[in-house]
Amino acid sequence: xxxxxxxxxxxxxxxxxxxxxxxxxxxxxxxxxxxxxxxxxxxxxxxxxxxxxxxxxxxxxxxxxxxxxxxxxxxxxxxxxxxxxxxxxxxxxxxxxxxxxxxxxxxxxxxxxxxxxxxxxxxxxxxxxxxxxxxxxxxxxxxxxxxxxxxxxxxxxxxxxxxxxxxxxxxxxxxxxxxxxxxxxxxxxxxxxxxxxxxxxxx
Amino acid sequence: xxxxxxxxxxxxxxxxxxxxxxxxxxxxxxxxxxxxxxxxxxxxxxxxxxxxxxxxxxxxxxxxxxxxxxxxxxxxxxxxxxxxxxxxxxxxxxxxxxxxxxxxxxxxxxxxxxxxxxxxxxxxxxxxxxxxxxxxxxxxxxxxxxxxxxxxxxxxxxxxxxxxxxxxxxxxxxxxxxxxxxxxxxxxxxxxxxxxxxxxxxx
DNA sequence: CCTACCGATCGGTAGG
DNA sequence: CCTACCGATCGGTAGG
Numbered sequence: 332x333x334x335x336x337x338x339x340x341x342x343x344x345x346x347x348x349x350x351x352x353x354x355x356x357x358x359x360x361x362x363x364x365x366x367x368x369x370x371x372x373x374x375x376x377x378x379x380x381x382x383x384x385x386x387x388x389x390x391x392x393x394x395x396x397x398x399x400x401x402x403x404x405x406x407x408x409x410x411x412x413x414x415x416x417x418x419x420x421x422x423x424x425x426x427x428x429x430x431x432x433x434x435x436x437x438x439x440x441x442x443x444x445x446x447x448x449x450x451x452x453x454x455x456x457x458x459x460x461x462x463x464x465x466x467x468x469x470x471x472x473x474x475x476x477x478x479x480x481x482x483x484x485x486x487x488x489x490x491x492x493x494x495x496x497x498x499x500x501x502x503x504x505x506x507x508x509x510x511x512x513x514x515x516x517x518x519x520x521x522x523x524x525x526x527x528x529x530x531x532x533x534x
Numbered sequence: 535x536x537x538x539x540x541x542x543x544x545x546x547x548x549x550x551x552x553x554x555x556x557x558x559x560x561x562x563x564x565x566x567x568x569x570x571x572x573x574x575x576x577x578x579x580x581x582x583x584x585x586x587x588x589x590x591x592x593x594x595x596x597x598x599x600x601x602x603x604x605x606x607x608x609x610x611x612x613x614x615x616x617x618x619x620x621x622x623x624x625x626x627x628x629x630x631x632x633x634x635x636x637x638x639x640x641x642x643x644x645x646x647x648x649x650x651x652x653x654x655x656x657x658x659x660x661x662x663x664x665x666x667x668x669x670x671x672x673x674x675x676x677x678x679x680x681x682x683x684x685x686x687x688x689x690x691x692x693x694x695x696x697x698x699x700x701x702x703x704x705x706x707x708x709x710x711x712x713x714x715x716x717x718x719x720x721x722x723x724x725x726x727x728x729x730x731x732x733x734x735x736x737x
Numbered sequence: 738c739c740t741a742c743c744g745a746t747c748g749g750t751a752g753g
Numbered sequence: 754c755c756t757a758c759c760g761a762t763c764g765g766t767a768g769g
Contacts, residue, residue, distance in 0.1 A: 352754090366662040370573065374748065386750085387754045395748060446662045455658035458713035459569040459649045469714045476711075496723040500707025507706065508679075508699060510661035511672045520699040555738090577764065589766085590738045598764060 353391055356381060357405040360398065364406075365446030368456045369399045369464060396464060403467045406449040410471075413438050415478075424486035425529055428479065428498065432525045435502050439509060440518050448506040450475075475499075488531075497528055556594055559584060560608040563601065567609075568649030571659045572602045572667060599667060606670045609652040613674075616641050618681075627689035628732050631682065631701065635728045638705050642712060643721050651709040653678075678702075691734075700731055 359381055364372045374395060378388040392398040418430035439447060446452055454472060457465040479495035488494045505521035508514070562584055567575045577598060581591040595601040621633035642650060649655055657675060660668040682698035691697045708724035711717070 368571070368573075368659060370571075373746080375746065384755055385748090386756085389749070390754070452658050452662075454710065454714060455655050456571060458710070472714060490726075492719070493723045493726060496707065496711060496720060497704070497727050499711070500703045500724075500727070501700070503707060503710065504699065504703025507657065507661070508702070511657060511675060516695070517699060520696045521703075523693075523696060524700050524703070576762080578762065587739055588764090589740085592765070593738070 349391075353401075356388060356391060357401060360402040361406055361409065361449060362445055364402055365444050365449045365452050367446075369402065369453050370456065372399065372402065374398065396462075399464045400467055403453070403464065403471065406453075407471045410450070410475075413443075424482060428482050428486065429525070429529055431479070431482075432498060432502060432522075436505060436518055436521055436525075439506050440515065447510045448503070451503055451506045451510075494528065498525065501525055501528070552594075556604075559591060559594060560604060563605040564609055564612065564652060565648055567602075567605055568647050568652045568655050570649075572605065572656050573659065575602065575605065577601065599665075602667045603670055606656070606667065606674065609656075610674045613653070613678075616646075627685060631685050631689065632728070632732055634682070634685075635701060635705060635725075639708060639721055639724055639728075642709050643718065650713045651706070654706055654709045654713075697731065701728065704728055704731070 356377065360372055360377060363377065363380075374389055375385050377398075378385045381388065392401060414431060414434045417434045418427055421427045421430035450468070450472060454468050457468050476495050476499055479498055480491040483491035483494040483498075501521050501524045505517050508517040559580065563575055563580060566580065566583075577592055578588050580601075581588045584591065595604060617634060617637045620637045621630055624630045624633035653671070653675060657671050660671050679698050679702055682701055683694040686694035686697040686701075704724050704727045708720050711720040
């Protein structure tokens with residue numbers, strides 16, 4: 332078993348075993364973080380749930396911060412697969428925006444993740460804690476907002492920045508209200524709000 | 535709103551010393567929780583910042599959970615004073631809704647609290663953790679949403695529940711985006727969204 | 738309101 | 754990937 336020559340042990344492996352283990356760790360880490368945050372994601376808890384030793388798990392990342400950053404990266408990939416890629420079949424502009432909102436809301440409504448939206452949970456947790464973890468979360472959200480703004484511009488919106496903000500607010504608001512109230516009616520409210528946003532005259 | 539009497543040591547004191555100490559503790563607790571959450575609010579940290587012993591502080595609440603519940607209660611009171619009461623001069627309905635939104639956004643924009651909106655931070659933190667703390671946060675938010683809905687009904691909104699959801703989403707979205715981007719333009723976006731919401735024909 | 742202490746858990750290290 | 758350990762901090766208690 333040759334060690335990879337990465338600075339972070341395990342992080343650069345291409346062999347199937349190390350990659351599989353790392354992937355299994357991150358899948359579990361995403362679930363924990365969406366419920367209990369990136370602080371609640373402790374190495375001891377993660378190791379115990381995966382029936383590994385703490386130090387064995389630790390060796391994959393080298394520090395808790397690197398584990399957190401890897402988890403944020405995995406969340407971005409999962410978001411891309413679940414929300415962005417399914418919408419790529421829709422044409423740019425209004426249809427694409429409609430498809431992205433629909434994919435996101437369906438995603439939440441399906442209760443696929445025990446803690447709801449990873450980004451809602453972790454951005455609220457880290458928005459006031461300076462450092463690389465906050466920066467990575469902020470960059471992922473800026474990238475999403477940027478895509479909404481770009482599509483709004485293509486759609487001829489008079490205020491693409493404002494449009495992106497409102498669409499973000501509505502879908503995040505739906506996550507937030509659903510987590511607390513468990514009332515599925517919020518998804519109907521959110522879909523209605525998105526419909527009206529998309530129907531707005533561009534003047 | 536009288537304090538409960540006495541099962542919790544220190545909680546029912548009316549003498550000025552105990553009340554002042556408790557009030558000072560909760561003021562500091564609110565600030566910590568808005569930045570680092572109700573888990574980041576540790577007894578040791580709070581005691582050290584207030585130059586008290588851990589056990590001296592602990593005696594005021596009896597458990598960490600009681601400290602958290604007292605902090606949630608103090609946040610509700612502060613919210614009422616900063617957002618609800620200033621709007622009571624405006625007539626019921628649209629003017630009241632406009633005043634509440636304005637007070638909340640001005641409040642956030644003023645950077646009075648180091649961690650932004652206490653409710654945004656703690657509801658995201660506790661929405662998936664069953665227990666009395668989650669219940670208290672959910673009740674406070676339900677109460678606020680209920681007031682928005684009530685005012686929307688008075689204003690003749692065709693969908694008061696939907697209206698309350700959208701107004702909530704916009705103001706919470708402004709907090710969330712401002713915490714991460716530090717771009718004050720989000721407040722202009724939010725005010726514009728509120729104006730359009732309030733101008734909507736009731737048909 | 739204090740000192741002194743408890744067992745559990747934290748992130749992390751030594752050495753294999 | 755493991756056992757065995759480290760100092761720091763957690764919530765909480767005893768006793769005053």
